[in-house]
Amino acid sequence: MIRTIVVLPVLLLLFAISAFFADAAVDGRGMADVAASEAEPVTAPVEIDGEVLFRVRGASSFPAGQRAQAIKNRIEATAADTSIRSDMLRSVESDNITTLFAGNRLLMNITDSDALLEHLNRSYLAKVHLTRIRQAINDYRYMRSRDVLLQGCLYALAATVLLLLGIFLLLRVGRQLTEFLDRRVKSRIRSLEIQSFKVVRAEQIWLAIQGMLYAIRLVVILAAFFAYLDFVLALFPWTRGLANRLLDLITGPLTQMGKAFLDAIPNLLILVILYYFFRFVLRLLRLFFDALSKERVTLAGFDPDWAPSTYKIIRFALVTFALIVAYPYIPGSGSAAFKGISIFLGVVFSLGSTSLVSNIIAGYMLTYRRAFKIGDRVKIGDVTGDVTLTRLQVTHLRTLKNEEVSIPNSQILNGNVVNYSSLAHTQGLILHTTVGIGYETPWRQVEAMLLMAADRTPGLLKAPPPFILQKELGDFAVFYELNVYTDNPLEMTRLYTELHRQVLDVFNEFGVQIMTPAYRSDTLEPKVVPREQWYAPPAKIPPET
Template structure:
């Protein structure tokens, strides 16, 4: 098994390494030893030559007076390849004495002032070099542009514009930029390494500076290499899933174009069904790929997945209900794009049916957005559904007094319908008596039309013709109802039909 080892660092220098023992990890052991050595080094009255070795049966104690600095075990001796524990203890004592002397020397005022001056000088040198490098690269850019840009443009002309000069120029500029960044990073690294080495507090970091940068990159590279088999599997799974989706796309496209037909399966269902099948295929592929995704077995990945799942379930309730409603409406054949429909209290033409919402163009030319879940829970009237088959029945009511023969009223209503443009002659219009109220009979005129999108105009035209016919025959329309007849009949004589500002069209 791998032995747990940690360095004992004093004054930014590694004196030696120690191994971990049971209930005493190597890092903690090394830190305690380093603290004890530094406490001795900080007290200039203590002589490092007074450090001694006290031998025991299974360990050797390195002592300063009655204070134990560290204990050397047989395991330490075995790990470092020494034959005798005392030999290792003597080597450690020598390193501890050197470390104490270096610690005290590095912290004298003269040494610190000298290091600070060197740090300032090196910082100024770095700034000057960076400014010179910036000027140099600007000069190089101008030189490259002056020498090569025309040649690149002429190369573009000669290649019949198959080679774009802008692309070549972008590559050259990118190369010079990368060179400039690389040189800058190298200079900064050298500067930091020199400056951090000057001071004992940062010397250990300076020694590991390259390691700090390289280790993550090395770890990433090793992780990518170890992940290659899983990556190949995911690539193959992706290609297979993509090929299956292409086959399904072609299959449902053939159904949509009616090159293939199935009983009780409308061509309009092709693309919605394809979207459902596509989601199933993608989800199935994700389930298969999940164990091969890097970090999928980690607790963090599982926690994030669970957190996102909870957020999705709590925040997308209405979205999911609208999606389900959208697909449900597709298979209900309630309406299609272009139909004139009534949804709740809204009448309009269907502009677009999407997964979440449906767009209507109202009779006032307003664009109305209705959630699909609302449509699913509402009563839908489709005026266009039966137009092409038997025609849409338009119906309107009038109240006529009991003194007027019902046969005359029905004949007048049929005549008004025959005068109205846009209404069908076959099937013929018909009249129903829907109610016998206290003062009038309620008649309902029903007439067929072929264009549901013009039903409002047809209604207006029909109402005009009803008024004209009843005025011609001297019959009053009792709407609203009244109790007693007025002295003058409520009629509009023919000669007053075009009273100004009305004009004959």
């Protein structure tokens, strides 16, 4: 912790320096690009069979690319016409232009601007271009001669045979090497273990060795195939340009990637500093809320159970803010592809996360409502069970039949929750059961028997004492409700069962029938209790009576 506090000012200083150099680099690149665009004119190469003869500039009405293509077409047409010898090339000077001819056929015009581009005078540039065009015409005709083409075909065939033979030998040697390692090395490979925990299994190490050998063979084959293509394509004039650009096809993207990485270093440094800064803030917040949850730090009106959820909310807000701050410095964040993917993900999330967001919000609201906690016995809807796990989206209950039930938090928030455990350990949970007894049985006797059954039931609290409520004077019976206290709501089912057993035993012991409250006719004798039977056992006469 102390080390982090010491390092934080250094990180802030590096952040300021990185921002300064990033802005300076952007300004420098912008000024350099403007200066380059003003100083260097646009040029295009004149290329024959993959060889660049020279570069030419253009004008707004005749761009450099079109001019270079026109010159190329004229040179190739001249080279294809065997009636024009290479020594028939000549230049004609005029006041502002030098014209190159092949016999009477126009090849190109050289202006003072072309000479200025090469930092030469116009007449000397015309001689250099004329020599270069003459050599290109001779090479053009030579490379298309029958002997050279036949020789190229033979060389290409030989190279193909050598490539296939080399690949065959490489695969065979690789297979033999794998078999040798399988016999001599595989049995000696042991798992990498830390005490009794296997970090890397022996099978995984062997698979890694096989993968490395396969990758080496693949790299060698690709390198051989690249050399084969470069050699064969250079044999024929039509593909020589592709052979010259073959290496650029591989090194070009790598060079661009390296340049982009170097340009992104200031932004990457800022991202690293932002990461460690927000990580430091999150670590401080976590220490604070851990202290709140363990009650080492107290806040008035703040329940310790709220600490984990509050920390998650603040962490989410802080991470979101960090992403907003870091977004401009992410490489490629300004590209159209990056923006398109961001918009697509946002649309998908907004369309598919309605219930997800509602359940997450409900999960946090349940935490602050303190409706229940893990271990409580609750009734949610028609499901009764013990809370085993609370998540952002769902709450898990284990029912009395040992079933796992997952209830969405939004459903819990919109419904009623009965918590049997919240007051059980302080005021006690009241368990109650109802019996119907005929009018001919003294109510004092019934209440005394019910209290005796409660006293005989193990696991119930003696204080507060049980009590009786006469719920209803029905048509056929009086309904008595026995209420008892317990501090163990998880034993509700067992306690109810034991209480009912004791009620049945006590009523059978004193010969009192728990009647079925439905019959067709009544007896002739009225169902009343004589005064002398009001305190039938186990009822006791109060001292004041």
